[in-house]
Amino acid sequence: MTKIEVNEEERYVRTTFGDGLEIVARPVADEESIARAYSLGYLTIMPAHVLVVQEALWQMCRDHDRLHTLLAEAEGKKYSVALRYAALGHKPPSMVQAEIDREERIVLLMQRLMNVGVDALVAERSSSEPETK
Secondary structure (H helix, E strand, O other): OOEEEEEOOOOEEEEEOOOOOEEEEOOOOOHHHHHHHHHOOOOOOOOOOHHHHHHHHHHHHHHHHHHHHHHHHHOOOOOOHHHHHHHHOOOOOHHHHHHHHHHHHHHHHHHHHHHHHHHHHHHHHHHHOOOOO
16 A cells, blocks of 8 residues: 655655655745646735745645545555656656556646636636537
8 A cells, every 4th residue: 555644844745655665745846836836726826925835836746646646546556657657767668658647637637626626627618618500
């Protein structure tokens, strides 16, 4: 079973696989991460105060790896393939990369869903569909 440790004080998430392999995630405060936090609903205004940004990045990081593990378990897997390959540091074969990409898309959707809700996602989807005549 995969173990998840969240250290709120030092702000990291440690995922430990059944064989002892670990990966540690910490928030990253770069432009890409800040933009992702905004797009996933962790930040609602831009620009935001630095402390608000730091807290949003921590929440996003904390949720992200835990959701990878919860998704894997919901699918009946022993572990998250995405986290496992990240921990191994290996380039995955293309079939595995497709699974990792799928897992990542679902986790990001779950994060957005948690923050903005179903109604907002459905409204976005409806507004992006072409009109039919």
